[in-house]
Amino acid sequence: MTDRSAVDGRVSARTLFGLAFPALGVLVAEPLYLLFDSAVVGRLGALPLAGLAVGGLVLAQVGTQLTFLSYGTTARAARLHGAGRDDDARNEGVQATWLAVVLGLLLILVVQLFANPILSVLGGGGDITAEATTWLRVGVLGTPLILVTLAGNGWMRGVQDTVRPLRYVVAGLALSAVLCPVLVHGLIGVPALGLVGSAVANVIGQAVAAALFVSALMRGPRTRSLRPDLAIIRRQLVLGRDLVLRSFAFQACFLSAVTVASRFGAGAVGAHQVVLQLWNLVALMLDSLAIAAQSLVGAALGAGRGRAASMLASRVTAWSVGFAVVLAGLFAATHGVIPPLFTSDSSTLTSIDSIWWLFVTLIPVAGIVFALDGVLLGAGDAAFLRNATLASAVVGFLPLIWLAAILDWGLPGIWVGLMVFVSLRAVSVVWRTASGAWIRTGTDTVGSRTSTAEGS
Structure with a gap:
C-alpha cells in the first residue's frame, strides 16, 4: 500500500x-x-x-x-x-x-x-x-x-x-x-x-x-x-527510446574522457580510473535516492496530487543534497588516506591530487542532479532529460574534453569538463522542476502524449 x-x-x-x-x-x-x-x-x-x-x-x-x-x-x-x-x-x-x-x-x-x-x-x-x-x-x-x-x-x-x-x-x-x-x-x-x-x-x-x-x-x-x-x-x-539516447550521451562522454586521459600518460590514466571509480560509487549512492524519488513522485502523480509531487521534489532534493554534502566532507577529510590505498606510484598520486578537489566539489552538485533526475523520471519526463543530457554533453563536456587534449590541459581539464557537464544538467533540471511543466497527473501520461490537469 x-x-x-x-x-x-x-x-x-x-x-x-x-x-x-x-x-x-x-x-x-x-x-x-x-x-x-x-x-x-x-x-x-x-x-x-x-x-x-x-x-x-x-x-x-x-x-x-x-x-x-x-x-x-x-x-x-x-x-x-x-x-x-x-x-x-x-x-x-x-x-x-x-x-x-x-x-x-x-x-x-x-x-x-x-x-x-x-x-x-x-x-x-x-x-x-x-x-x-x-x-x-x-x-x-x-x-x-x-x-x-x-x-x-x-x-x-x-x-x-x-x-x-x-x-x-x-x-x-x-x-x-x-x-x-x-x-x-x-x-x-x-x-x-x-x-x-x-x-x-x-x-x-x-x-x-x-x-x-x-x-x-x-x-x-x-x-x-x-x-x-x-x-x-x-x-x-x-519511454525507452528517450532513456537509451540519454544513456548513449553518457557513454560518449566517458569513453571520450578515457581516450583523452590516455594521451597524458600512464599516471594520468591510472588517476582518472581511481577517481572515476570513486565517482561511480558516489553515483550509485545518490542513484538509490533517485530511485526512491522516482517511486514516490510517480505515486503522488498517479494519485492526482500534483502539488504533493512538487513538495516531494523539494524534500527529496534537500535530503539528497544533505547526504551529498556529508559524502563530500568524508572525501575531503580522507584526502591523504584514500588515494594511497589504490596505488603507491608517485606520478599517479600526483595526478589524483590535481583533480581530487574538483571531485569533492562536484558531489553536492550531483546531489541536486540525481534527486531531480529521479523526480523527473518518476513523472515520465524522459524526453526532457534526454534533451538536457545531450545538450549538456554537446555544449559542455565533449568540447572541453577535446580542448584539454588539444591545449594540453591535462587531467584537470577533463574533470573541469565533467564539472561543466554536471552543472549544466543541474541548471536544466532545477529550471524544469521549478517550471512545473512536468506535473502531469493521472495514470496514462508516461510514454504517451495524453495528460490530465494538475491535481491538488
Whole structure:
C-alpha cells in the first residue's frame, strides 16, 4: 500500500532511505560480484582474465543501454500504484518482461552472429579475442534473464517494494559466487571448465534471479491477462527510446574522457580510473535516492496530487543534497588516506591530487542532479532529460574534453569538463522542476502524449 504521507508530499528520512538502501544493495551487488568473478578467473592467468574483461565489456552494454526496462517501468508502475491500481502496476511488469524476453533473444542472435568482428575490434584479435569469444558465446545466453531482472526491479520499485528485488538479486549472485570457483577450477570433483565456467555460473545465477521475479509476477490475485499487450509495450518503447539516447550521451562522454586521459600518460590514466571509480560509487549512492524519488513522485502523480509531487521534489532534493554534502566532507577529510590505498606510484598520486578537489566539489552538485533526475523520471519526463543530457554533453563536456587534449590541459581539464557537464544538467533540471511543466497527473501520461490537469 502507498505511504499516504509521501503521497501528500511529506517524506521522512525513514521512508526515503527505507526505499533507497535496498535499491542501493541491488545497484552494488552486481559490481561486487564482478570483482569476485575477476579474482576467480584471474587465478587462471593473464589471458583468461583479459578475455573476461573484453567479453564482459560487451555484455555489460546490455544492462547499461537497456535500463529503461527498469527505470521506465518504475515510472509507469508508480503512477498506477499511487492510484490504487496495483494489479495494473504489476501488468506493467508483465509487459516489460515480455519485452525483455524478445529483446534478449534478439541480442543473443546478434551477438552470436557478430561476436568475432565485435571482439576483434575491442580485443585486437589473436588470443585475447579467442578467449573473449569463448566466454561471450555462453555468457550472452543469459541476456534475456538479465533483462527480465531489470523489468522485475522496475515494477517492484514502482509499487515501493525494494526489499524483495534485493533478496532475488542476492540469491542469484550468491549461487553464481558458489558455482564460479567450482566450475572454473574444478573443485569437489567437478571437471574444470576454465574461463567458460565463469560464464556458465553467471547464466545459472541469472536464471534463478529471473525465475524469482517471474514467480512474483504470477503470485496473488490478478484481473489482467499475462498475455502481451502491444499498446502498453509500445508506450514502454517510447519511454525507452528517450532513456537509451540519454544513456548513449553518457557513454560518449566517458569513453571520450578515457581516450583523452590516455594521451597524458600512464599516471594520468591510472588517476582518472581511481577517481572515476570513486565517482561511480558516489553515483550509485545518490542513484538509490533517485530511485526512491522516482517511486514516490510517480505515486503522488498517479494519485492526482500534483502539488504533493512538487513538495516531494523539494524534500527529496534537500535530503539528497544533505547526504551529498556529508559524502563530500568524508572525501575531503580522507584526502591523504584514500588515494594511497589504490596505488603507491608517485606520478599517479600526483595526478589524483590535481583533480581530487574538483571531485569533492562536484558531489553536492550531483546531489541536486540525481534527486531531480529521479523526480523527473518518476513523472515520465524522459524526453526532457534526454534533451538536457545531450545538450549538456554537446555544449559542455565533449568540447572541453577535446580542448584539454588539444591545449594540453591535462587531467584537470577533463574533470573541469565533467564539472561543466554536471552543472549544466543541474541548471536544466532545477529550471524544469521549478517550471512545473512536468506535473502531469493521472495514470496514462508516461510514454504517451495524453495528460490530465494538475491535481491538488
